[in-house]
Amino acid sequence: MPQPRSRTQREAEFMEVARQMYTELEDWYAQHPDASFGEIEAEARRRRRELMGQVLKILINERDTGYQLKSPACPSCGQPMKFERYRPWRVYGLEGDTELERAYYVCPNCKGQTLFPPGSETPTAGGSLE
Ligand SMILES: [Zn+2]
DSSP: OOOOHHHHHHHHHHHHHHHHHHHHHHHHHHHHHTTOOOHHHHHHHHHHHHHHHHHHHHITTTTSSSSSSSBBBTTTTOOOOOOEEEEEEEEESOOOOOEEEEEEOOSSSTTOOOSSSSSSSSTTTTTOOO
16 A cells, blocks of 8 residues: 655655656667657657656555545445455556556445445546546
């Protein structure tokens, strides 16, 4: 389970992954001094996608993974649901792919009644997190 971090910690982590990306680009350019602008851009774009995936993970996952102190009510019977575990949640976005984790709840009364708060159980590319 990812540890929630403060905004300052998340910012520091972002600065670190951004710095790493830039360093890699510097190294790549040093090894390809004759690269055209298009080639440099293609290299930067490929890394940007990785960077964005990491940025989204820091921004979303380290803030909140859907665990609630008060259990959500079952949509079927209204009874409090039981937190089971965190489940990996692969998101394919427009700007980057990332592996998130979401809290997973089950209802002790209703067989098969599960919940990933808040909202959608089947996120798709470009889909909302809400
Ligand atoms: Zn129920």
